[in-house]
Amino acid sequence: MTSKRAYQFSHSGLLMGETQADESPLEPGVWHVPARCTLVPPPQDIPEGKVPHWNGTAWTLVTKPTPANDNDPVAKLQAFLAANPDVSAILKQGSV
Incomplete structure (x- = not known):
């Protein structure tokens, strides 16, 4: 079974870390993405005082709480x- 990197976000959408999404054993090319995760990587360059926020379709940078x-x-x-x-x-x- 293969896997892809998935990016976890909190209930409020703030980046929390990384995990794995596994490929479906019955449907090749279909990924089982864990809850509150996306396969879209967050921005690499994050300015001081900002944090990536998942808005449902893309990552944006918001002021760090x-x-x-x-x-x-x-x-x-x-x-x-x-x-x-x-x-x-x-x-x-x-x-x-």
Whole structure:
């Protein structure tokens, strides 16, 4: 059985690491890709402070999350929205 490199991402789409996708023994050329993985390789050159994010079709580079005070959910949400202005813009559009 052959395998290919697969790239794991978290529930939020951030790159976590690598694993293997195995070829189907019954369907040559069909790959059993594990959950929350893709066969598309992430970018090689990652600037400081950025992290690859899988958006469902491609890798993009987003601001690396910074740990927030887990005891304060409002501060955690504010930090997330400050680091992800695209999400903020979507939320503002929905409130119109």
